Amino acid sequence: MGRFARQFRHGERVAAVGVDDHARHGYAHTALLARTLRSSDIKPYFGRLRAGNSDTYSGQSYQYRLLHPRRFTYHPFPEKEVILVDDVMTTGLTLTQAAETLHRHGKTVLFCLTLAHAGKHT
Numbered sequence: 001m002g003r004f005a006r007q008f009r010h011g012e013r014v015a016a017v018g019v020d021d022h023a024r025h026g027y028a029h030t031a032l033l034a035r036t037l038r039s040s041d042i043k044p045y046f047g048r049l050r051a052g053n054s055d056t057y058s059g060q061s062y063q064y065r066l067l068h069p070r071r072f073t074y075h076p077f078p079e080k081e082v083i084l085v086d087d088v089m090t091t092g093l094t095l096t097q098a099a100e101t102l103h104r105h106g107k108t109v110l111f112c113l114t115l116a117h118a119g120k121h122t
Helices: 002-007 029-036 062-067 093-104
Strands: 014-018 042-045 081-089 108-117
Touching: 014 029, 029 042, 029 081, 029 108, 062 093, 081 093, 093 108
Parallel strands: 014 042, 014 081, 081 108
Antiparallel strands: none
16 A cells, blocks of 8 residues: 555545544554555545444444444545545445545545455345
8 A cells, every 4th residue: 555655646635534443452454554545645634534333344234234324423634535444345335434424524535445355245
């Protein structure tokens, strides 16, 4: 990701925002990934998009995830355009809900970056 960040050119600085970057076991994966994107064109932000519930999606079905939305809370930052960062994508619902929250606050999500794709659980 660091190499990508150094080569990324957009014209205006964009924000890198980690999805729900709470430190749960001494560190937060999404915060570490967002920090790796720091460059002249990308500014990482921390604690700007937090889940409003404490549900664990790990091992849960797509239906469960639909019925228990993250209800993200947004904390402002100046950049209009965003790279959304998460550690693992399974169904894409977390990223979708995070992007919808940012859109409601006037942000444009350029794209999402994840470390791994776990596949869709049904």
